[in-house]
Amino acid sequence: DQQVKQNSPSLSVQEGRISILNCDYTNSMFDYFLWYKKYPAEGPTFLISISSIKDKNEDGRFTVFLNKSAKHLSLHIVPSQPGDSAVYFCAASEKGWGKLQFGAGTQVVVTP
Amino acid sequence: DTEVTQTPKHLVMGMTNKKSLKCEQHMGHRAMYWYKQKAKKPPELMFVYSYEKLSINESVPSRFSPECPNSSLLNLHLHALQPEDSALYLCASSQVVNRGNTEAFFGQGTRLTVV
Numbered sequence: 001d002q003q004v005k006q007n008s009p010s011l012s013v014q015e016g017r018i019s020i021l022n023c024d025y026t027n028s029m030f031d032y033f034l035w036y037k038k039y040p041a042e043g044p045t046f047l048i049s050i051s052s053i054k055d056k057n058e059d060g061r062f063t064v065f066l067n068k069s070a071k072h073l074s075l076h077i078v079p080s081q082p083g084d085s086a087v088y089f090c091a092a093s094e095k096g097w098g099k100l101q102f103g104a105g106t107q108v109v110v111t112p
Numbered sequence: 113d114t115e116v117t118q119t120p121k122h123l124v125m126g127m128t129n130k131k132s133l134k135c136e137q138h139m140g141h142r143a144m145y146w147y148k149q150k151a152k153k154p155p156e157l158m159f160v161y162s163y164e165k166l167s168i169n170e171s172v173p174s175r176f177s178p179e180c181p182n183s184s185l186l187n188l189h190l191h192a193l194q195p196e197d198s199a200l201y202l203c204a205s206s207q208v209v210n211r212g213n214t215e216a217f218f219g220q221g222t223r224l225t226v227v
Contacts, residue, residue, distance in 0.1 A: 032213040043116070043202050043218035044155065051213050089154060093213075099168060100145075100216060102154035
């Protein structure tokens with residue numbers, strides 16, 4: 001049973017434009033959400049996170065939005081750069097640490 | 113230093129072999145994890161250690177045996193694996209928090225091929 005879902009397996013965006021990645025979850029006990037970026041044959045790299053008590057967190061070009069009532073979060077990357085081309089995983093946890101549940105990932109391709 | 117180091121990076125082993133994967137971190141994290149990632153799939157949790165004690169085992173077959181000899185090291189001992197166990201094995205670490213949240217930091221992974 002997939003408790004974290006990323007329904008878009010791929011996203012293509014032009015350099016300089018905004019990338020919007022979406023994630024839905026079903027477990028209302030999740031209270032901490034994270035986005036990881038992954039290049040092939042490497043481990044996931046932490047990007048940004050948000051606690052369930054917030055609805056927005058911003059770090060440079062990355063902003064994560066959380067809509068608890070809809071059990072939905074999104075990652076905005078602006079402006080998109082070629083180096084952003086990677087697989088992005090949404091992850092969620094209860095109590096802020098421990099078992100991370102990952103979504104299936106979204107492959108982002110940033111074109112010149 | 114936010115580095116989690118895994119060795120080896122690549123491993124090919126036969127079904128009768130015994131091998132070990134190693135993971136090391138020096139961030140003072142007291143939670144360490146093993147995840148398994150198959151191609152085109154998300155990482156899946158295998159084990160969680162908290163303060164060097166096994167706290168979560170996600171019904172992993174006994175041919176995978178984790179060990180946490182100290183707060184910086186995490187091993188995964190492999191024995192009698194099957195070809196379907198071929199995957200990227202990821203180690204991660206994080207703080208243990210009573211309140212609030214913390215992120216997990218991942219190593220580069222060990223690409224395991226069972227022949």
